[in-house]
Amino acid sequence: HVQFVESGGGLVQAGGSLRLSCVASGRTFNSYRQSWFRQAPGKEREFVAGVSCTGRSASYADSVKGRFTISRDNAKNTVYLEMNSLKPEDTAVYHCAADLSCIGEVPTIPRAYEYWGQGTQVTVSL
Numbered sequence: 001h002v003q004f005v006e007s008g009g010g011l012v013q014a015g016g017s018l019r020l021s022c023v024a025s026g027r028t029f030n031s032y033r034q035s036w037f038r039q040a041p042g043k044e045r046e047f048v049a050g051v052s053c054t055g056r057s058a059s060y061a062d063s064v065k066g067r068f069t070i071s072r073d074n075a076k077n078t079v080y081l082e083m084n085s086l087k088p089e090d091t092a093v094y095h096c097a098a099d100l101s102c103i104g105e106v107p108t109i110p111r112a113y114e115y116w117g118q119g120t121q122v123t124v125s126l
Contacts, residue, residue, distance in 0.1 A: 002026045002115040009120030020081040022096035033099040034079040038092035050106030093119040
């Protein structure tokens with residue numbers, strides 16, 4: 001079982017930055033991949049970024065490439081999402097999620113993930 005505590009969301013102007021954190025507990029942290037998803041009102045939950053068990057490889061949605069960076073600190077059981085050059089369309093609830101596998105590429109579909117955090121709201125104003 002894995003539990004998450006997310007933090008770092010808030011209100012920011014377009015062009016600004018935020019850093020989200022997700023602290024995990026329960027299962028050995030480096031035994032699962034971690035990703036961030038987001039969900040805006042009336043929209044499907046979508047993949048934002050994911051990182052491998054070791055932290056050596058990451059993948060990103062096209063919409064955030066070059067602006068967002070995902071990383072993990074296995075010593076602190078924490079995954080981060082550094083978000084720069086934020087746009088109003090980035091407004092959503094951001095969730096961290098765990099996929100209990102270290103094999104293959106980071107999945108981008110929600111049903112591949114077994115555990116989810118409650119989410120943290122990110123609002124980007126004009």
